[in-house]
Amino acid sequence: MTVIETTRARLKQRIVDVLADDLAAVREELARQFRSPSMFVQDVAEHVSRFQGKQIRPLLLLLSARVSGISQHERRRAAVLAAVVEMIHAATLVHDDVIDDSDLRRHVSTVHRRWNTETSVLFGDYLFSRAFHLAATTGDAEACRLIGRATNRTCEGELNQIGARLEQSVSERDYFRVVQGKTAQLFAVSCRLGARVGGASERLQSQLSLFGGRLGIAFQIADDVLDLTETAESTGKDSANDLANHRMTLPILRALRLGGAEERERIRGLLFSADASDQRVLRESGLLQRGLESAQQSCERFAERAVRCLRQFPDSEERRLLELVAGYSAHRSE
Amino acid sequence: MTVIETTRARLKQRIVDVLADDLAAVREELARQFRSPSMFVQDVAEHVSRFQGKQIRPLLLLLSARVSGISQHERRRAAVLAAVVEMIHAATLVHDDVIDDSDLRRHVSTVHRRWNTETSVLFGDYLFSRAFHLAATTGDAEACRLIGRATNRTCEGELNQIGARLEQSVSERDYFRVVQGKTAQLFAVSCRLGARVGGASERLQSQLSLFGGRLGIAFQIADDVLDLTETAESTGKDSANDLANHRMTLPILRALRLGGAEERERIRGLLFSADASDQRVLRESGLLQRGLESAQQSCERFAERAVRCLRQFPDSEERRLLELVAGYSAHRSE
Known part of the structure; x- marks a missing residue:
């Protein structure tokens, strides 16, 4: 393991130590939400549950709740909301895979590859729906509204990405408008819900939301960099997806x-070549090196800038962990 | 115009007369929800707004509210919820079109034909999200929960339909399980929300929900019959879609x-022939005639059976209209 990998493993362990009970509650809630009496739905759900990754959005929500001094009897609600943001994220992954x-x-085959496009589209809808339903079971209409507003903006960001591509836009303003929607919103609302x-x-609440939004942008840029530098073996997903889909990401711009x-x-x-191998040539040409560094x-x-938003919170183990998560989000290897 | 068409036109006029202000409020809310500062999103939204049809779900919600004796100051909330169910329906149409x-x-080209699959998937998600967000703005978490539960079941119904097809199931039990989900739930919750x-x-509330659920099943069977009997010219959508997608509908079973x-x-x-023209042969062969009649x-x-659920409500113009809507849903020509 490299030094950075060792430190990342330690960070993960510290988070797990601090949030042990909360994370167990989130896992249980997710398991409950992924159960279905229908055999077919259950099959797909079990498959999709294998996509689970870092769960950064639930972690942000739980840590934001902690730095805000959450009381013991609100912890259950925080775990439910953490499951909600993870399910929304999972829904977008399922739909992204069919789109791309x-x-x-x-490292697992996507839903439309294992079954078909129809199953992907409908299972993504199902996850969205279950997430909204679960949010509503908390009885907190304002939380539902905040989640709905965030997903509105997430979808707008993704749609704007298509618009920008159709126009072959090379404007950074367009890029940041897209990222501000498609990634930053769900990060921001996770932190806001935790704070709330x-x-x-x-x-x-606004400070933590700002923290989440900025962190989301950092996370997305890191993702764009990884798409151009990492292999499918290390990320577990198709590499150069953005290139193959002619997406203007920040390194390219x-x-x-x-x-x-x-x-x-x-x-x-x-x-913009129609020959797919040309995008591989571009990736390996070194032409993008300066863009990647920038x-x-x-x-x-x-x-x-995200970390600076945390200054108003008292020093604590949880605040320190949020800072570390931000740092590692900018130095990802998967 | 045939007799049935004339009577249908009259029914429509009566509903419009009774619900004039409410329908105007729904239209306004939908127009507001279909507006976006993003040019691309606005383009797609304008296109999709041309899909608007009978708006049977909003009508059911508004009439259910009326037979329940809605007070003047709750009318605005009813109009918002009516817009919500219509938007959810629109989202399912956009996704159904890409699936099929x-x-x-x-009579308008579908979103994935006019743009691409990506736009269809994301715009459907956007409509879902806006619908849930709009529901949450009413401040009524229980309404959000009911809507979420209905959409959970709608998606489950659609997923079960895939499961049934993969198994080549010819069981009526499977068919009704699918329909109970994919169509009946949104009808039922529309009526329940109106009553609420x-x-x-x-x-x-449960009686009206039952009315809506049964009506939804009648509506779906009528849809299945139309798919096999009507032309694209009269329905404005592709004919024999179910056949082309090897779906076991009730007339076939x-x-x-x-x-x-x-x-x-x-x-x-x-x-089950792979040759698409064979499904046309089946449609025109007369082999399905007895199935269609049954x-x-x-x-x-x-x-x-739906109409029987209304007996507990006092006689009123609105109850009579609900009965007529049920009657016409079973005798559709589009």
């Missing part, structure tokens, strides 16, 4: 901006 | 049950 026509997700259930003031006229032409030519710098800056 | 790979919906906002007792061994073999052979009878029986 991906084969793999966390933890009893934080409106002002501190920066490579275009920083490159000379000739480099720009070559990048564009390979990027994007990585921006990613780290967003993570730092 | 349909070309037409209400109208101030009906728990018992009367009944044709199999009522036919002799030889007929059954021919029907099965044509139904299914139509069941449809009418469900509509009658």
